Amino acid sequence: FPVTISRLLKEKGFAEISTGPRGEPLVTWDSSLNPISVLTGPQKKNNWQVLSQENDWDEHPRQLDHIFMLDKKNPGKISSDISISAYRLFDKARRGVWVSDHFGIGVDIIWK
Numbered sequence: 600f601p602v603t604i605s606r607l608l609k610e611k612g613f614a615e616i617s618t619g620p621r622g623e624p625l626v627t628w629d630s631s632l633n634p635i636s637v638l639t640g641p642q643k644k645n646n647w648q649v650l651s652q653e654n655d656w657d658e659h660p661r662q663l664d665h666i667f668m669l670d671k672k673n674p675g676k677i678s679s680d681i682s683i684s685a686y687r688l689f690d691k692a693r694r695g696v697w698v699s700d701h702f703g704i705g706v707d708i709i710w711k
Contacts, residue, residue: 631660
């Protein structure tokens with residue numbers, strides 16, 4: 600998720616709600632856990648240096664997907680009358696098959 604888009608959304612008053620309980624990123628790209636992640640990147644076999652750089656990118660766990668919410672009563676934050684819980688989806692193989700090359704994110708939103 601490009602930093603520029605994330606920054607733009609935050610400047611417009613959106614708050615990221617797809618983080619862990621302490622605001623930490625939810626890792627959705629981790630080639631050590633999901634074997635498909637290293638298979639889906641571009642493969643430029645005619646240029647070993649480019650391929651090496653792409654493989655380096657594959658090796659760094661990170662959060663790819665993000666979910667933002669706009670609380671018009673409290674721009675940039677989430678009101679205390681809203682409870683949010685984010686979690687990772689599709690983080691285990693089902694019958695030996697991975698659903699995607701990266702894990703998904705789900706968010707439960709509860710209005711109190």
